[in-house]
Amino acid sequence: METMTLKLRVWRQPSTATDGELVEYTASNVSPDMSFLELLDVVNDGLIKKGEDPVAFDSDCREGICGSCGMVISGVAHGPKSATTACQLFMRHFNDGDTVTVEPWRANAFPVVKDLVVDRSAFDRIQAAGGYVSVDAGGAVDANEMLIPKGDADAAMDAAACIGCGACVASCKNASASLFVGAKVTQLSLMPQGQPERDRRVLSMVEQMEAEGFGPCSNEGECEAVCPKEISVSHIQTLHREYIRASLRRITST
Amino acid sequence: MSAVVGFLASSIGRKVTMALSGLLMFLFLVTHLAANLLVLVDPEAYNEYSHALISNPLIYIAEAGLLALFVAHLISGIAVWRKGQTARSISYRDNRWAGGASHKSLASATMIVTGTFFIIFVPLHILWFKFGTYYDAGNGVRDLHRLVVEEFQDPLLVAFYVVGMAVLGFHLWHGIGSAFESLGVAHRPKVRQAGRMIAVVLAGGFMIIPLVIFFTGGGF
Numbered sequence: 004m005e006t007m008t009l010k011l012r013v014w015r016q017p018s019t020a021t022d023g024e025l026v027e028y029t030a031s032n033v034s035p036d037m038s039f040l041e042l043l044d045v046v047n048d049g050l051i052k053k054g055e056d057p058v059a060f061d062s063d064c065r066e067g068i069c070g071s072c073g074m075v076i077s078g079v080a081h082g083p084k085s086a087t088t089a090c091q092l093f094m095r096h097f098n099d100g101d102t103v104t105v106e107p108w109r110a111n112a113f114p115v116v117k118d119l120v121v122d123r124s125a126f127d128r129i130q131a132a133g134g135y136v137s138v139d140a141g142g143a144v145d146a147n148e149m150l151i152p153k154g155d156a157d158a159a160m161d162a163a164a165c166i167g168c169g170a171c172v173a174s175c176k177n178a179s180a181s182l183f184v185g186a187k188v189t190q191l192s193l194m195p196q197g198q199p200e201r202d203r204r205v206l207s208m209v210e211q212m213e214a215e216g217f218g219p220c221s222n223e224g225e226c227e228a229v230c231p232k233e234i235s236v237s238h239i240q241t242l243h244r245e246y247i248r249a250s251l252r253r254i255t256s257t
Numbered sequence: 258m259s260a261v262v263g264f265l266a267s268s269i270g271r272k273v274t275m276a277l278s279g280l281l282m283f284l285f286l287v288t289h290l291a292a293n294l295l296v297l298v299d300p301e302a303y304n305e306y307s308h309a310l311i312s313n314p315l316i317y318i319a320e321a322g323l324l325a326l327f328v329a330h331l332i333s334g335i336a337v338w339r340k341g342q343t344a345r346s347i348s349y350r351d352n353r354w355a356g357g358a359s360h361k362s363l364a365s366a367t368m369i370v371t372g373t374f375f376i377i378f379v380p381l382h383i384l385w386f387k388f389g390t391y392y393d394a395g396n397g398v399r400d401l402h403r404l405v406v407e408e409f410q411d412p413l414l415v416a417f418y419v420v421g422m423a424v425l426g427f428h429l430w431h432g433i434g435s436a437f438e439s440l441g442v443a444h445r446p447k448v449r450q451a452g453r454m455i456a457v458v459l460a461g462g463f464m465i466i467p468l469v470i471f472f473t474g475g476g477f
């Protein structure tokens with residue numbers, strides 16, 4: 004089997020408080036069937052054998068559904084292949100002799116913990132601010148008790164495909180979290196279960212989004228282009244409609 | 258903080274302010290272009306139209322409204338730009354456009370630059386034409402047509418206007434489609450394409466006027 008040799012320029016940063024820099028590594032005997040994370044595993048094996056500190060990066064399921072991994076590869080979040088997480092990006096999409104730059108998500112709301120690992124708890128705090136529904140405890144109701152139009156169910160499912168990886172923030176020139184928040188708000192506001200908290204949800208989540216330091220939407224659509232789940236920017240427009248509606252209701256009721 | 262202030266100070270509220278003021282100024286520009294084109298086809302009708310505008314006392318309210326839109330657009334635009342700047346302190350060493358579903362363009366990446374240009378352009382434009390030489394066409398009607406034709410004999414001024422209108426078209430190339438999305442209209446490629454086409458037609462329409470006057474000497 005043919006193997007490749009790549010030059011990697013990897014962002015190394017010991018901790019949040021210290022400055023980082025790009026460090027060059029040569030990866031040889033790279034199989035085209037390796038994923039990008041497996042490539043980093045091999046590089047790390049070499050570093051450990053030499054007694055050096057391995058490159059820190061997040062990963063969990065390695066099958067593209069958990070949202071843990073995420074890094075900017077060759078200038079694009081999750082790398083050059085669309086609708087793909089870094090763990091599902093295979094080395095066959097690169098050429099022998101390529102120089103590949105690997106950087107962490109860059110946003111002030113996502114501080115670097117170490118190397119390629121960033122702290123995405125800002126997303127958790129936005130979710131906790133309103134991304135939930137309150138349900139009655141007790142016996143489960145009949146499955147078809149509550150009728151939901153097929154179109155609404157499908158649209159809510161499309162929004163729910165968001166895995167919260169943060170690529171939208173990483174790719175936006177304003178480091179905006181609008182696509183993430185839009186997907187979460189849309190998913191719940193389309194469902195009958197989401198109605199009681201509908202206004203409060205969008206107002207609280209947007210307020211938290213601002214407090215975390217994410218920027219405003221640029222309407223450029225880079226987020227949709229890099230989203231591994233192909234979440235449409237139309238969710239951002241839904242977010243704007245929901246926010247305008249909730250704000251008008253608050254203004255007219257006070 | 259009142260609910261109104263809370264909305265206006267939020268990043269979505271600022272985008273909505275920017276979109277509404279931008280679209281209303283765009284509508285003004287459509288009427289402005291339609292009236293300006295009269296200068297090429299019917300000088301008398303052009304003077305009569307401008308006379309009808311400036312002799313109407315409501316013009317002051319309209320002017321105040323346009324100034325308010327301009328200032329609202331400026332303030333919200335700068336606020337959006339600044340908030341975006343402060344959201345990422347460390348930039349990427351290798352940063353490329355994603356392509357695919359993205360509609361990022363040179364126009365969308367330079368909105369703050371093309372927008373800022375009009376802080377210079379608009380006051381000069383008003384100074385040269387509204388406060389330019391007063392020629393009397395008789396019956397108390399101002400001969401604005403003569404002023405326009407005289408001003409556009411200067412190649413530097415013609416060049417400034419052609420460049421200025423190119424900048425306007427560039428700003429609207431992203432601005433029209435983007436404004437609808439800020440207001441919550443779901444993204445559709447056709448709306449974006451229509452916005453770009455309208456931007457080209459509007460900027461081209463404005464550009465034609467100084468060019469035609471300059472190359473025909475106004476004696477068409």
